[in-house]
Amino acid sequence: xxxxxxxxxxxxxxxxxxxxxxxxxxxxxxxxxxxxxxxxxxxxxxxxxxxxxxxxxxxxxxxxxxxxxxxxxxxxxxxxxxxxxxxxxxxxxxxxxxxxxxxxxxxxxxxxxxxxxxxxxxxxxxxxxxxxxxxxxxxxxxxxxxxxxxxxxxxxxxxxxxxxxxxxxxxxxxxxxxxxxxxxxxxxxxxxxxxxxxxxxxxxxxxxxxxxxxxxxxxxxxxxxxxxxxxxxxxxxxxxxxxxxxxxxxxxxxxxxxxxxxxxxxxxxxxxxxxxxxxxxxxxxxxxxxxxxxx
DNA sequence: CTCGTCCCCTGGGAGC
DNA sequence: TGCTCCCAGGGGACGA
Numbered sequence: 001x002x003x004x005x006x007x008x009x010x011x012x013x014x015x016x017x018x019x020x021x022x023x024x025x026x027x028x029x030x031x032x033x034x035x036x037x038x039x040x041x042x043x044x045x046x047x048x049x050x051x052x053x054x055x056x057x058x059x060x061x062x063x064x065x066x067x068x069x070x071x072x073x074x075x076x077x078x079x080x081x082x083x084x085x086x087x088x089x090x091x092x093x094x095x096x097x098x099x100x101x102x103x104x105x106x107x108x109x110x111x112x113x114x115x116x117x118x119x120x121x122x123x124x125x126x127x128x129x130x131x132x133x134x135x136x137x138x139x140x141x142x143x144x145x146x147x148x149x150x151x152x153x154x155x156x157x158x159x160x161x162x163x164x165x166x167x168x169x170x171x172x173x174x175x176x177x178x179x180x181x182x183x184x185x186x187x188x189x190x191x192x193x194x195x196x197x198x199x200x201x202x203x204x205x206x207x208x209x210x211x212x213x214x215x216x217x218x219x220x221x222x223x224x225x226x227x228x229x230x231x232x233x234x235x236x237x238x239x240x241x242x243x244x245x246x247x248x249x250x251x252x253x254x255x256x257x258x259x260x261x262x263x264x265x266x267x268x269x270x271x272x273x274x275x276x277x278x279x280x281x282x283x284x285x286x287x288x289x290x291x292x293x294x295x
Numbered sequence: 296c297t298c299g300t301c302c303c304c305t306g307g308g309a310g311c
Numbered sequence: 312t313g314c315t316c317c318c319a320g321g322g323g324a325c326g327a
Contacts (some may be wrong), residue, residue, distance in 0.1 A: 003320060034303075034322090045303075058321080076320055115304085131304045133321060176298060185322080191321065192320055242307075260319095283299065286318085 001158045002058060002074040004157070004190030005013040005233035006244045006252065009058075010080050011055045017082045017123035018050045018062065023117040033115060033129060034075060038163030039140045045070060045138075052250040057153050057189035061144065069141045071149060075133030082247040083124045090122035130243070140252045157226050162188060164216065171219070178214055179207035180283050182226075185217040191226070194239060197288045199225040201260045206294040207287040208280070209229070232257070260288040268293060 004008070005189050026042040048064040055061065062070040074080075084094040110117065116136070127134075139147045148150035154170070155161030170187045171178070181187050182196045193200075194195070202225035205218050214222070238244050238252030241262075246252060255262075259269040264279035268290040277293025 008319075012311095073321085075304095075322090130306065131319090131321095133304070135322095173296085180298080183321090194320060239320080244320075284301075285320095 003192035006238035011237040013018045021120040022049045027117040071137045073135045077243045078129040078134035081126045119215040164219040167219045174211040178211040181211040197261045198229045
């Protein structure tokens, strides 16, 4: 499911339920997700106060009092639901979505894929992940940048370290496709199949092009397109296909604005283009693009 | 190194 | 209705 905009949406959504609050109760309902949870996972979280939340690439980083941080990756199907504790002292901070959320009592009915449950004074948080490609870890906050999940990540696409010159430097001499390079998290952090397809369409660049052969002008368009599509998707609360929900259960709506992703056989969205969106397998996943206006 | 392939897991939709 | 097959937003382990 989740690429950068969906993870950002989830991080922003859980922030009022966690930030500054103590993790009163933590339950891991199985010992592993994609990998084993860290040693004494629930005990190390329980009783800790949350000092802040951030996102790096597709990881949510939750800084805890006591020197450790909690890393969360949603994999393909991971979700977090926030159920406000109606009437609890801290619940009013969640007021913005109280109206849409089921009660904390309803949240007590856990399903087979609800793997981690956290209670604070404001809410109950439930991590659900049917495919269990998600992952969690605990690591010293002062060494987070060296964590194996984070150490080799490329720049944040919405930060100052990402620009056309960065793409040019990383693409130089690469024979792999521009699609594969954009999916490489060491080149640029946080993109997945959807937003790569959308950005390439906006830039008018074929996903099949060798990365090293994309001219500088096209890289300028591509860098701008990556930033724009991510910013718009965050604004829309992400894209809801199967699994993604905002933490209050509401759907993101950026999927309605896809130009190519999942639209094989439909006419190209560019008004002056007579082309048709095609789907081609590439590196084991589907690429969607318009052969007419993406060269 | 770099690149491509396969795999982890479960569920949903299409087609028969 | 029910079966089978294919596909899915990620990313790590391999081998060429």
